[in-house]
Amino acid sequence: MSNKIEFNLIKVLNIFGIDFYNGAISVADLLEIMDVAEFNPWESPLKGYQRKLNDAKVNAIAERTILNLGSPEALVDAINLNIREKDAVAYIKPLDKKNDGYGGFHTLTYIPTLGKAFLVDGQHRAKGLQAAVSKLRDDKKFNEMNQLLNTYINICLTLTEDIYKEAYTFYLINQYAKNVSPEGATRLMLEGFENNSIEFKNEVTSENTKTTIDDIHSAKIADMLSANSIVWANRIKDYNEKGAGKVSVRAMAMMIKPVFLAVTKALKDSGSKQDPIDLTYELIEIYWKAISKVFPDMFNEIKGKNFGITKSSQAEVMMKVL
Secondary structure (H helix, E strand, C coil): CCCCEEEEEEEEEEECCEEEEEEEEEHHHHHHHEECCECCCCCCCCCCCECCCCHHHHHHHHHHHHHCCCCCHHHCCCEEEEECCCCHHHHEEECCHHHCCCCCEEEEEECHHHCCEEEEECHHHHHHHHHHHHHHHHCCCHHHHHHHHCCEEEEEEEECCCHHHHHHHHHHHHHHCCCCCHHHHHHHHHHHHHCCCHHHHHHHHCCCCCCCHHHHHHHHHHHHHHHHCCCCCCCEECCCCCCCCCEEHHHHHHHHHHHHHHHHHHHHHHCCCCCHHHHHHHHHHHHHHHHHHHCHHHHCCCHHHHCCCCCHHHHHHHHHHC
């Protein structure tokens, strides 16, 4: 480890007796000082709390970081660190002694005797950075490697020797954090893509994304059904919309996708110039209109409750028949 590392902080607030600081450090400094306290089954007293690393997630972050060195999107959120050395606070000094309280600027002089800074939140991102640096080094892409090492990232820093407070911080972050719902992700992706947001377009076309262009097209067809279908209008619910018995736009898009892929392949094989989105919509609409004519009671506002054919699980079966 280097003799010392200095980085600037802002003293933000105090929670359960711990001062929280926001700041920025270089990737090189982060990789030098960080460590992971992983939970070991049946170990007592507690020495760690982190989940086991997901190698696939680490590799995905590494790949995405390498592809976006000038704009490392995987690092949009802060990484949380904790220093356990009981005297660590003595190494934090205010830049202005007249304003050394909360909201004031401070400098941390980090030296080897302070030990490691444990990753409370963001271990996959940090390990992804580490993997990216290793890959660039192995590929002898030293200019890109140095660019990444000199990139500054957001951190949230705490100083407590109490591992249980450190673990409690981890618990609180993950207990009250909530991922964007699948419905929300689908809607945001579709709207961003349709409105030519370069970030969302890049997200959809990236090899590392969970949402593909076929997912976007399928969601668009679901929107068309919601707006225009004889059967499905008012039976599909959007992100954040309440509606008991309605099918979510994401669930409908997932049902549509195999049909859309089959239609797309058939058009390509035949050399047709027809739009697969429009044709898939028309095919699905004709299919469900035909079912509703043969079995009108199933779609009746009152009698339909005895059948539930437009509920998600039953509708999925019927779409598989299509």
